[in-house]
Amino acid sequence: xxxxxxxxxxxxxxxxxxxxxxxxxxxxxxxxxxxxxxxxxxxxxxxxxxxxxxxxxxxxxxxxxxxxxxxxxxxxxxxxxxxxxxxxxxxxxxxxxxxxxxxxxxxxxxxxxxxxxxxxxxxxxxxxxxxxxxxxxxxxxxxxxxxxxxxxxxxxxxxxxxxxxxxxxxxxxxxxxxxxxxxxxxxxxxxxxxx
Amino acid sequence: xxxxxxxxxxxxxxxxxxxxxxxxxxxxxxxxxxxxxxxxxxxxxxxxxxxxxxxxxxxxxxxxxxxxxxxxxxxxxxxxxxxxxxxxxxxxxxxxxxxxxxxxxxxxxxxx
Numbered sequence: 001x002x003x004x005x006x007x008x009x010x011x012x013x014x015x016x017x018x019x020x021x022x023x024x025x026x027x028x029x030x031x032x033x034x035x036x037x038x039x040x041x042x043x044x045x046x047x048x049x050x051x052x053x054x055x056x057x058x059x060x061x062x063x064x065x066x067x068x069x070x071x072x073x074x075x076x077x078x079x080x081x082x083x084x085x086x087x088x089x090x091x092x093x094x095x096x097x098x099x100x101x102x103x104x105x106x107x108x109x110x111x112x113x114x115x116x117x118x119x120x121x122x123x124x125x126x127x128x129x130x131x132x133x134x135x136x137x138x139x140x141x142x143x144x145x146x147x148x149x150x151x152x153x154x155x156x157x158x159x160x161x162x163x164x165x166x167x168x169x170x171x172x173x174x175x176x177x178x179x180x181x182x183x184x185x186x187x188x189x190x191x192x193x194x195x
Numbered sequence: 196x197x198x199x200x201x202x203x204x205x206x207x208x209x210x211x212x213x214x215x216x217x218x219x220x221x222x223x224x225x226x227x228x229x230x231x232x233x234x235x236x237x238x239x240x241x242x243x244x245x246x247x248x249x250x251x252x253x254x255x256x257x258x259x260x261x262x263x264x265x266x267x268x269x270x271x272x273x274x275x276x277x278x279x280x281x282x283x284x285x286x287x288x289x290x291x292x293x294x295x296x297x298x299x300x301x302x303x304x305x306x307x
Contacts, residue, residue: 029239031232031235031236034232034235035228035232038228038231038232038235039224039228042221042224042227042228042231043221043224046219046221046227047216047219047220047221050219050221051219056221056222059221060221060227060230063227064227064230064231064234067231067235068231068234068235068238071235071238072238127217130214130217130218131214131217131218131220132218134214134215134218135218135219138215138218149211149215150215150219152207153207153208153211153212153215154212154215154216154219156207156212159205174205178204181204181208181211184211184215185211188210188211188214
């Protein structure tokens, strides 16, 4: 099976001016403005949290915690800087905190038939199986590497922006993305080979 | 798959990106946003109630501080009135607590 090969959508890109205005309104207590920000960044925030946590419910809880934490800290946001990396850093930290606190992992066991490339009755099952395999491969990566590759290849963030999110040098981000891709591409290639 | 990527490729890989996006698909965005907004309202309501509580306490505290200051001022003034240093006039006209010694009285009479 081959996933759609469309380029990654530039995730949640809002013109800086609009974003600054929205943040200013949200800071002043405008419910709708905060809603607009939450709506635009919900996808990327949830994907980043899921890359860290694996479990979708945990990920959503962490992403929500991140949004609320950002709302509380809006006074600290520097409007001269892009909002996305600032928010995603908070979300990533919320996900990391939750993962540390989590004593019992609630990751569902993989279906052995799917993992081993068992019978594939239809395309939907194939897609699910590939997704499962990718999530598994992602879970084996160090956390920072996961976030880096998701932000780069899925969300279309630049190395510099990811460096801001992770608080690491840009060169380290390049290295993390490279290593993550190498591992994930092996999973994709294996999958193709089995098909 | 696309072409084998170069190390440190600076362009996003669309195939890997799409596969990962699918793998991490979070599902219903509207429900998620609704929960975020509901929790945001709770947070604001909580913060608002705390501000209200703090404001009420601040008013009570301010009132108590004023009362304490007035009471303190009164006590200080009273203490000053009863046990303070007498003025020169008061010292001159005040009766002596003890009668002067006889020698002192005689000496003052005998001295030219």
